[in-house]
Amino acid sequence: xxxxxxxxxxxxxxxxxxxxxxxxxxxxxxxxxxxxxxxxxxxxxxxxxxxxxxxxxxxxxxxxxxxxxxxxxxxxxxxxxxxxxxxxxxxxxxxxxxxxxxxxxxxxxxxxxxxxxxxxxxxxxxxxxxxxxxxxxxxxxxxxxxxxxxxxxxxxxxxxxxxxxxxxxxxxxxxxxxxxxxxxxxxxxxxxxxxxxxxxxxxxxxxxxxxxxxxxxxxxxxxxxxxxxxxxxxxxxxxxxxxxxxxxxxxxxxxxxxxxxxxxxxxxxxxxxxxxxxxxxxxxxxxxxxxxxxxxxxxxxxxxxxxxxxxxxxxxxxxxxxxxxxxxxxxxxxxxxxxxxxxxxxxxxxxxxxxxxxxxxxxxxxxxxxxxxxxxxxxxxxxxxxxxxxxxxxxxxxxxxxxxxxxxxxxxxxxxxxxxxxxxxxxxxxxxxxxxxxxxxxxxxxxxxxxxxxxxxxxxxxxxxxxxxxxxxxxxxxxxxxxxxxxxxxxxxxxxxxxxxxxxxxxxxxxxxxxxxxxxxxxxxxxxxxxxxxxxxxxxxxxxxxxxxxxxxxxxxxxxxxxxxxxxxxxxxxxxxxxxxxxxxxxxxxxxxxxxxxxxxxxxxxxxxxxxxxxxxxxxxxxxxxxxxxxxxxxxxxxxxxxxxxxxx
Ligand code: B12
Ligand code: SF4
Numbered sequence: 001x002x003x004x005x006x007x008x009x010x011x012x013x014x015x016x017x018x019x020x021x022x023x024x025x026x027x028x029x030x031x032x033x034x035x036x037x038x039x040x041x042x043x044x045x046x047x048x049x050x051x052x053x054x055x056x057x058x059x060x061x062x063x064x065x066x067x068x069x070x071x072x073x074x075x076x077x078x079x080x081x082x083x084x085x086x087x088x089x090x091x092x093x094x095x096x097x098x099x100x101x102x103x104x105x106x107x108x109x110x111x112x113x114x115x116x117x118x119x120x121x122x123x124x125x126x127x128x129x130x131x132x133x134x135x136x137x138x139x140x141x142x143x144x145x146x147x148x149x150x151x152x153x154x155x156x157x158x159x160x161x162x163x164x165x166x167x168x169x170x171x172x173x174x175x176x177x178x179x180x181x182x183x184x185x186x187x188x189x190x191x192x193x194x195x196x197x198x199x200x201x202x203x204x205x206x207x208x209x210x211x212x213x214x215x216x217x218x219x220x221x222x223x224x225x226x227x228x229x230x231x232x233x234x235x236x237x238x239x240x241x242x243x244x245x246x247x248x249x250x251x252x253x254x255x256x257x258x259x260x261x262x263x264x265x266x267x268x269x270x271x272x273x274x275x276x277x278x279x280x281x282x283x284x285x286x287x288x289x290x291x292x293x294x295x296x297x298x299x300x301x302x303x304x305x306x307x308x309x310x311x312x313x314x315x316x317x318x319x320x321x322x323x324x325x326x327x328x329x330x331x332x333x334x335x336x337x338x339x340x341x342x343x344x345x346x347x348x349x350x351x352x353x354x355x356x357x358x359x360x361x362x363x364x365x366x367x368x369x370x371x372x373x374x375x376x377x378x379x380x381x382x383x384x385x386x387x388x389x390x391x392x393x394x395x396x397x398x399x400x401x402x403x404x405x406x407x408x409x410x411x412x413x414x415x416x417x418x419x420x421x422x423x424x425x426x427x428x429x430x431x432x433x434x435x436x437x438x439x440x441x442x443x444x445x446x447x448x449x450x451x452x453x454x455x456x457x458x459x460x461x462x463x464x465x466x467x468x469x470x471x472x473x474x475x476x477x478x479x480x481x482x483x484x485x486x487x488x489x490x491x492x493x494x495x496x497x498x499x500x501x502x503x504x505x506x507x508x509x510x511x512x513x514x515x516x517x518x519x520x521x522x523x524x525x526x527x528x529x530x531x532x533x534x535x536x537x538x539x540x541x542x543x544x545x546x547x548x549x550x551x552x553x554x555x556x557x558x559x560x561x562x563x564x565x566x567x568x569x570x571x572x573x574x575x576x577x578x579x580x581x582x583x584x585x586x587x588x589x590x591x592x593x594x595x596x597x598x599x600x601x602x603x604x605x606x607x608x609x610x611x612x613x614x615x616x617x618x619x620x621x622x623x624x625x626x627x628x629x630x631x632x633x634x635x636x637x638x639x640x641x642x643x644x645x646x647x648x649x
Contacts, residue, residue, distance in 0.1 A: 001465075001467070001469055001470045001609075001628060001629070002287065002290035002465060002466065002467055003142075003143070003225060003287070003290050003291055003465055003625070003626075004225055004625050005225075005290070005293055005294070006224075006225050006227065006293060010227070011227065011228060011293035011294075011295055012227060012228055012229070012230040012293075012295060013168060013227045013228065013229050013230065015230065015231060016234070017168065017229075017234075018167065018168050018171075018229045018234040018235065019234050021168065021171045021172065021175060022069075022072055022073055022171065022236060024175065025073035025074060025171060025174060025175055025178070026072075026073060026074040027074075028074075028175070028178045028179070029073055029074025029075055029178070030074060032075075032178055032181065033077075034075050034077065034102045034103065034187065035075075035077035035078070035096040035097065035099065035101045035102055035103075036070055036075060036077065036078045036079070036101055036102065036103040036104075036105065037078075037079050037081060037091070037094050037096065037101045037103075037104050037105070037132075037254070038063050038066055038067055038070075038078065038079070038080045038081070038105040038106075038107065038244075039063075039080075039081045039082075039083065039089065039091065039104070039105070039106045039107070039119050040060055040062070040063040040080070040081070040082045040083060040084070040106075040107050040108075041083055041106060041107065041108035041109075041112040041113070041115040041116035041119055042055075042056075042082065042083035042084045042087075042112050042115060043111060043112045043113075043114055043115045043490045044087060045490050045590070046111050046112070046490050046493055047586070047590070048495055048583070048586055048587040048590050048591070049495070049516055049580065049583045049584055049586070049587040050454070050455070050456040050457075050580075050583075052583045052586065053579075053583075054270065054321070055084065056084040056085070057267075057268060057269055057270055058268060058269075058270040058271065058272055058321060059082065059242070059245065059267070059268035059271065059272070060082070060107075060272060061238070061271075061272035061273065061274055061323050062107050062137075062138050062139070063080050063082070063107045063138075063241070064080065064238060064241030064242065064244075064272075065166075065167060065235070065236075065238065065241060065274070066105065066107065066137065066167065066170060066241075067080045067240070067241040067244040068235075068236040068237060068238050068239075068240040068241040069167040069170060069171060069236045071236075071240040071241075071243075071244070072236035072237065072240055073171060073174065073236075075174075077096055077097065077101075078244050079096060079101075079244055079245075079246055079254060079258060080241065080244040080245050080246065081094075081246040081254070082245065082246070083112075083115055083119075085245075085246070085247075085248035085249075085267060086246055086248060086249055086250075086251070087250075088250055088251060088252050089119075089246070089251075089252060089254075090122050090252040090253075091104055091119055091122050091123035091126070092122045092123060092125045092126050093252045093253045094253065094254050095253065095254060096254060100126065100130050100132060101132050102132055102133065102186065102187045103132050103133045103134075103135065103187055104123050104132040104133070104134050104135075105134075105135045105136070105137065106119050106120060106123075106134075106135075106136050106137075106138075106148075106159070107136070107137055107138035107141075108136070108138050108139070108140040108141065109138065109139045109140055110139065110140045110143075110144075110464060110489055110492060111489055111490050111491075111492060111493045112140070112489075112490070113140055113147060113489040113490075114488060114489060114490055116136070116140065116148070117148075117157070120134065120136065120148060120157055120158065120159055121150075121155075121157040124156070124157040124158070129186075130186075131186075131188055132186075132187065132188065133160055133161075133177075133186070133187035133188045133190075133191050134158075134159040134160045134161075134188075135159060135160065135161055135162075135163060135170070135173075136148040136159040136161075136162045136163070137162070137163040137164075137165075137170070140464075141162045141163065141164060142164050142165070142291065142465070143287065143464035143465040143626070144464055144612075144626070144628075145162035145164050145207035145220070145222070145626050146162075146207065146220055146611075146612030146613075146614060146616065146626070146627075146631075147612075148162050149162075149209055149217050149220060149614060150215075150216065151216055151613045151614060152216070153213075153214035153215050153216050156214075156215030156216065158209065158217065160188060160191050160192075160208065160209075161173065161191065161195075161200075161206055161207070161208045162206070162207040162208070163205060163206060164205050164206070164207060164222075164225075164226060164626060165204070165205030165226030165228075166205075166226065166228070166229065167229070167235060167236065168205075168226070168227070168229055169203065169204070169205030169206065169226050172203045172205075173200065173203055173206060176194055176199050176200060176203060177190050177191055177194055180193060180194045180197075180199060195208055195210075198619075200223065201221070201223055201619040202223075203223055204223050204224040204225060204226050204227060205223060205224070205225070205226030205227075206222075206223040207220050207221065207222045207223070207616075207624075207626060208220070208221055209221075209614070216614070217614050218614075218615070219614060219615045219616065219617060219634040219635075220612060220614050220615070220616045220617075220624070220634075221616075221617060221618075221619060221624075222616055222617065222618055222619075222624035222625050222626050222627070223618075223619055224618060224619070224625050225293075225625050228292065228293060228295060228297065229297070230295065230297055231297070232274060232276075232277070232297050232298055232299040232303075233299055233300050233303045235274070235299075237307070237310075238273065238274070238307060238311075239307065239310045239311055239314060239315075242261070242264050242268075242271075242311070242314070242315050243258060243261060244258055245258055245259040245264065245267070245268075246258065246259070247259040247263070247267075248267055261314055261315055262316075264315040264316075264317070265315055265316045265317050265318070268317070269317070269318070269319060270317075270319040270320065270321055271311060271315075271317045271319070271320050271321070272320070272321050272322075272323050273304075273307065273308075273311075273320045273321065273322055273323065273357070274299065274322075274323045275298065275299055275304055275322040275323070275324055275327065275337060275359070276296065276297065276298040276299070276322070276324045276325075276326075276327060276329065276333065276334075276337075277292055277296075277297045277298075277323070277324070277325060278292035278294075278295055278296040278297055278325055278326075278329065279292070279296070279325040279326040279329055279362075280296065280326070280329055280330075281326070281362065281398050282467075283396050283398065284396075284466065284467040284468045285396075285424075285460060285462075285463060285466050285467075285468050286463065286466055287463050287464065287465030287466045287469075288325045290465060290466075290467075291465060292325075296329055296330055296333070298330075298333045298336075298337070299337070300336060300337075300340070301336045301337040301338070301339060301340025301341065302340055304337055304340065304341065305340045305341055305344050305352065308320070308341070308351055308352065308355055309344075309349065309351045309352070312350075312351035312354065312355060313351065317355075318354055318355055318356065319355070319356055319357065319358075320355060320356075320357035320358075321357065321358050321359065322357060322358070322359030322360070324359045324360055324361070325360065326360065326361050326362055326365060327359040327360060327361045327384075328361040328362065328365035328366055328368065328369050329361075329365060331365075331368060331369060331372075334369065334372075334376075335372060335375070337379070338372065338375050338376045338378075338379040338381075339375060339379075340379075341378075341379035341380060342375045342378040342379045345378050345379070345380070346378075352380065355380050356380050356381075356382040357380050357381055357382065358381070358382060358383035358384065358385065358420075359381065359384065359385065360384070360385040360386070360387070360422075361384055361385075361386060361387075362386065362387055362398055362399065362400070363386055363387070363388065363398075363399055363400040363404050363405050363408045364398055364399030364400065364404070366384065366386065366408040366411070366412065367399070367404060367407060367408050367411070370411050373411055373412065373414075373415035373417065374415050376415070376417070377415045377416045377417050377538060381417055382416075382417065382418060383417065383418045383419075383420055384412060384417055384418070384419055384420065385420045385421075385422055385456070386400075386405075386408065386419055386420065386421055386422060387400065387422050388400050388405055388421040388422060388423055388443075388447065389422070389423060389424040390423065390424060390425075390426065390429055390438075390443070391405055391437065391438075391443050391446075392429070392436070392437065392438035392443075394426070394428055394429060394438065395424060395426050395428075395429070395460065402437055402443075402446065405421070405447070405450065406446075406450045409447075409450040409451050409452070410450065410451065413451045413536045413537070414536075414537060415537070415538070416536060416537050416538025418453050418454075418534070418536075419450075419451060419452060420452060420453070420454050420455065420456070421447045421452050421455055421456070422456040422458070423440070423443065423444070423447075423455065423456065423457045423458070423515070424458055424459070424460050425440055425457060425458070425459050425460065425508065425511055425512060425515070426459070426460040427460075427500055427501050427502050427508070431507070431511045431514065440457070440511055440514075440515050441514065441515060441518050444457070444515050444518045444519050445518065447519075448519055448524070448533075451533055451536075452519075452533070453533050453534055453572075453573055453576055454576055454580065455515075455516075455519045457512055457515040457516060458493075458494030458495065458512070459494055459495070459496075459497055459500075459508060459512060460494075460499075461492055461493070461494045461498060461499060462478055462492070462498075462499050469609065470609045470628065470629060472499050473606040473607075473608060473609035473610070474606075474607065474608060474609060474629075476605040476606065476607060477499045477500065477501055477605070478498065478499040478605065478606045479498050479499060479500075479603050479604070479605055479606070480604045480605060480606045481603075481604045482597040482598065482601035482602065482603050482604070483597060483600075483601035483602055484604075485597060485601070491594060495512065495587065495590075495591060496509070496591060496594050497509045497594075497598060505598045505603070506595050506598035506599040509591060509594065509595045509598055510595070512591075513584070513587070513588055513591070516580075516584050516587070517584065519580075520577055520580040520581045520584055521577075521581065522581070524577055525574055525577040525578060525581065528573035528574040528576075528577050529571075529574045532569070532570050532571070532572065532573035532574065533573045534569055534570070534571075534572035534573040534576075535569050535570055535573075608629075608630050609628050609629060609630060610628075611627070611628035611629065611630040611631045612627060612628070612631045612632075613632070614632070615631070615632040615633055615634035615635070616631050616632075616633075616634060617633065617634035621634070
């Protein structure tokens with residue numbers, strides 16, 4: 001089930017609304033000395049192919065965006081704690097400037113839910129008089145806000161409010177709270193008063209609890225689907241977020257200072273960067289189009305170009321990954337970005353000449369961009385992740401058949417861009433076929449031949465907020481447990497078989513490993529040493545005009561540099577093979593026990609989609625936007641403020 005769509009024409013914020021609220025808050029913030037800690041939940045058990053490295057060495061854009069919004073709005077005392085770097089962090093022991101922070105926020109993806117819950121439960125231990133206002137957000141909460149409110153009276157925990165939206169929703173919440181705050185009272189006290197007066201009901205994108213029975217909320221009030229910011233240039237500067245990281249450590253507490261700017265690129269050599277959001281396709285297993293209310297949102301080329309310049313100057317970050325869902329979605333907007341970056345390269349800007357980036361797109365749109373790939377390469381694009389899924393079209397057909405994929409790959413390579421296929425294995429795809437190319441291994445081989453240097457192979461897995469989601473559970477395809485061992489969120493990652501009709505699901509689990517083994521193995525490693533796939537046009541070149549770069553260099557130095565670049569381009573393929581073979585052993589080790597369970601265990605299937613056990617309602621007593629089928633209906637109607645006060649915890 002997808003997130004409901006707002007009324008046509010009302011999906012986006014009024015132009016300038018985000019800019020205005022940022023300015024308003026800056027004047028208000030000066031009178032409030034607030035400190036905030038934002039934690040990013042990360043479950044170390046999810047570390048495996050194809051994300052080992054990117055999962056910990058690319059600082060996530062979500063918490064950085066929220067940190068940037070806080071600093072931009074005037075709340076400078078903000079710290080971002082990544083569990084990727086600080087796995088022992090305990091919110092109950094956090095102090096900023098010697099004080100318990102006023103606000104504690106947590107962000108999580110679905111697969112990191114267990115760690116998110118642990119963080120909230122730990123923060124819940126702080127005595128209520130000093131407990132910070134607790135806010136949860138991020139990809140998990142966007143679709144399942146109810147999951148951050150505890151349901152066990154013997155073990156009460158939960159946040160005060162879940163934010164099911166982006167920066168604007170958080171800033172609107174803060175604006176209401178700051179306007180309600182009396183003197184130096186705690187933000188939590190302010191929140192409870194604002195909530196009980198109904199002041200939060202006009203902010204779409206929140207879910208908060210009301211009432212308490214044995215420490216469990218009586219109901220959750222959902223203020224509806226957020227309005228999205230249409231022009232991403234209105235977003236706060238992402239550069240601000242990089243100055244807020246807690247330095248990596250094995251401590252439960254926080255350090256006295258954030259990570260110094262000169263060390264940022266060592267911990268996060270790759271930066272996730274928002275360029276565009278949204279996608280025009282409507283794949284039934286994907287929640288992205290509905291989340292974006294079928295809108296496509298972009299930053300301007302000029303804005304991106306400035307951000308890169310500043311990120312390079314301040315933090316020396318050379319590699320970026322666009323948070324795009326489909327970067328080539330709209331040709332005119334893609335070219336606006338690419339041409340602005342390429343112009344900077346032509347003008348000799350050191351930052352733009354040096355940076356390289358990767359992003360995601362579809363085969364269909366790549367072919368449509370074929371005449372512009374050279375300018376896109378000049379803009380710094382080095383790797384393009386392509387949703388190849390299954391080239392036979394048995395799963396989905398979005399212009400990614402074998403011929404079109406081969407054409408797109410060769411066009412990209414001719415222009416110096418590495419194509420990286422993302423494949424999706426599913427119940428009806430065989431492992432190998434003799435007569436055609438529909439088998440998983442056939443396709444993996446074909447993709448390698450066509451020039452792929454790396455590959456991603458995942459099993460089709462239910463994704464909250466997608467069209468197929470509810471049916472995968474109600475039909476019984478999704479597993480609840482095997483031999484009584486529940487399917488925990490950390491294995492709902494596409495690397496584990498958790499939803500399948502296959503009679504022998506362990507074979508599907510093996511198929512994933514075999515596909516990787518077929519792509520990364522010692523034979524291919526040796527072949528890569530002799531005939532590397534990384535030796536393509538421009539792979540050993542730089543985009544900066546040599547006139548500016550080599551000026552004043554001796555011919556010997558130029559020669560040495562040229563040889564070193566050629567050498568690196570030659571060895572890169574073998575390096576990828578070696579690194580990914582190592583990562584594959586890790587993946588085998590991590591999925592081994594699950595595979596044994598699939599082989600021998602008794603599978604219990606879901607008959608209902610996991611939904612809130614706490615009753616939910618909208619602010620006017622109707623159906624809550626984020627309630628899934630099976631959610632108990634709230635008995636109370638929209639309450640008057642005096643009634644609200646009565647049911648307050
Ligand atoms: C880049 C990316 C990755 C990178 C992440 C690297 C990194 N450390 O950043 C890599 C390639 C490693 C990756 C891997 C995976 N990814 Co990924 N990825 C993305 C992608 C394309 C961009 C993420 C991003 O930077 N977005 C931009 C930021 C600004 O948006 P955001 O994180 O949503 O944050 C905003 C709001 O959520 C909110 N917010 C966030 N946190 C908080 C906290 C608070 C307190 C508040 C108030 C608000 C708030 O405000 C933010 C600003 O607008 C997204 C899709 C997308 N376009 O978002 C998928 C996405 C995050 N990935 C997803 C998935 C499923 C995965 C994988 C499990 C693989 C898979 N099966 O597809 C793995 C997991 C690996 C791991 N062990 O963690 C899903 C998550 C779904 C979910 N419900 O959790 C997404 C949303 C794609 C989708 N299918 O919809 N991914
Ligand atoms: S093309 Fe990709 S981003 Fe677009 S709907 Fe399909 S899976 Fe989602």
